Amino acid sequence: MSNSRTKVIRTHEGHLLELMDENVQSVNALKSKLTRNHDRDDSRDDNDNDDGDGDGDGDGDGDSDSDSDGDGDRDGDSDNDQEHVVKKAKRQLAVQTPTGTLQVNSDDFRQYHQAKSRVRDFYREQHEKQTMAFNLQARVNFKTKTRAKMTIWDALCKLSMLIDDSDPDTELSQIDHALQTAEAIRADGNPRWMQLVGLIHDLGKILYFFDSEGQWDVVGDTFPIGCKFTDQIIFQEFFKGNPDDSHPIYSTELGIYERGCGLSSVMLSWGHDEYMYYIAKGQSTLNERALAMIRYHSFYPWHREGAYRYLMNDKDFEMLKEVQAFNKYDLYSKSLKRYGIKELEPYYLELIDEFFPAKYVEF
Numbered sequence: 001m002s003n004s005r006t007k008v009i010r011t012h013e014g015h016l017l018e019l020m021d022e023n024v025q026s027v028n029a030l031k032s033k034l035t036r037n038h039d040r041d042d043s044r045d046d047n048d049n050d051d052g053d054g055d056g057d058g059d060g061d062g063d064s065d066s067d068s069d070g071d072g073d074r075d076g077d078s079d080n081d082q083e084h085v086v087k088k089a090k091r092q093l094a095v096q097t098p099t100g101t102l103q104v105n106s107d108d109f110r111q112y113h114q115a116k117s118r119v120r121d122f123y124r125e126q127h128e129k130q131t132m133a134f135n136l137q138a139r140v141n142f143k144t145k146t147r148a149k150m151t152i153w154d155a156l157c158k159l160s161m162l163i164d165d166s167d168p169d170t171e172l173s174q175i176d177h178a179l180q181t182a183e184a185i186r187a188d189g190n191p192r193w194m195q196l197v198g199l200i201h202d203l204g205k206i207l208y209f210f211d212s213e214g215q216w217d218v219v220g221d222t223f224p225i226g227c228k229f230t231d232q233i234i235f236q237e238f239f240k241g242n243p244d245d246s247h248p249i250y251s252t253e254l255g256i257y258e259r260g261c262g263l264s265s266v267m268l269s270w271g272h273d274e275y276m277y278y279i280a281k282g283q284s285t286l287n288e289r290a291l292a293m294i295r296y297h298s299f300y301p302w303h304r305e306g307a308y309r310y311l312m313n314d315k316d317f318e319m320l321k322e323v324q325a326f327n328k329y330d331l332y333s334k335s336l337k338r339y340g341i342k343e344l345e346p347y348y349l350e351l352i353d354e355f356f357p358a359k360y361v362e363f
């Protein structure tokens with residue numbers, strides 16, 4: 001494959017990766033809201049919405065142009081139901097942070113029905129391929145080589161450069177999301193270490209440009225490997241295609257683990273959270289709360305849905321509160337104003353230096 005060809009594909013997929021992560025978060029937020037607020041009518045709407053689409057999607061090749069139009073047309077029959085769900089979500093999105101309220105931009109939810117089949121396709125692949133065998137190999141790969149050596153700031157910029165700015169669907173780059181999360185944390189008077197977590201929590205997505213096999217081993221919700229895939233994992237039905245789902249040990253509730261063993265003993269599915277956690281743990285002075293936020297921020301079945309409590313120890317219950325506190329900023333800060341990157345760069349360069357002793361970090 002030529003360099004120019006590679007660049008085009010990666011730029012394009014980088015954009016899809018961005019959309020994927022935002023839409024995954026939107027799906028999670030919507031699902032959770034509906035669960036908490038459901039009544040008889042809500043339940044009916046929710047079921048209609050889930051069943052209305054996804055199966056015969058011919059757009060799974062990742063063509064964003066055809067996706068942005070095609071889904072809306074194909075789903076014409078259920079548009080009213082979807083619109084109803086979207087409107088409900090819009091009304092409900094005022095998010096309480098420790099020191100204030102974040103008003104959530106409902107634009108996030110407009111993308112929901114548009115990207116739903118893409119999200120389903122993504123999760124089908126992720127759930128089928130995140131096996132014990134893959135996860136063991138991914139960790140061996142991680143530990144046996146250095147993919148790049150660069151500053152944290154350069155890595156953030158590199159990630160953002162791979163998004164196609166000419167695409168009308170792209171509204172937010174990775175560095176925008178990083179700065180918005182960090183600035184929302186800062187504005188609420190949270191400590192500097194947490195501001196840095198906001199800045200770097202998604203930096204592990206840079207893995208996508210090194211040796212990932214696709215998007216499925218970089219983004220999306222995470223879940224434990226080596227024990228039962230619980231119903232609280234989004235699109236749980238797609239685990240049917242994962243060999244571990246019928247494994248005599250891995251398919252049991254405890255699997256290879258002991259009750260109360262602690263999440264640090266549990267292998268989570270490989271992606272940008274695990275990758276960035278190991279980098280931050282090995283090369284920064286960030287505290288355990290910060291590391292937990294980085295490691296578990298995509299572990300929605302745990303921090304939002306309440307699953308896997310039986311694997312937790314006392315420390316995990318402490319960390320759960322930290323991760324939930326961080327999640328509000330991660331999920332909803334992107335509706336706040338956009339910041340000037342150049343303007344904020346000096347502040348964040350100093351912040352990075354405070355916690356990463358070496359200027360150049362090994363990725």
Ligand SMILES: [Fe+2]
Pocket residue numbers: 201202272297298
């Ligand atoms: Fe993330």
Ligand SMILES: [Fe+2]
Pocket residue numbers: 177201202330
């Ligand atoms: Fe994020």
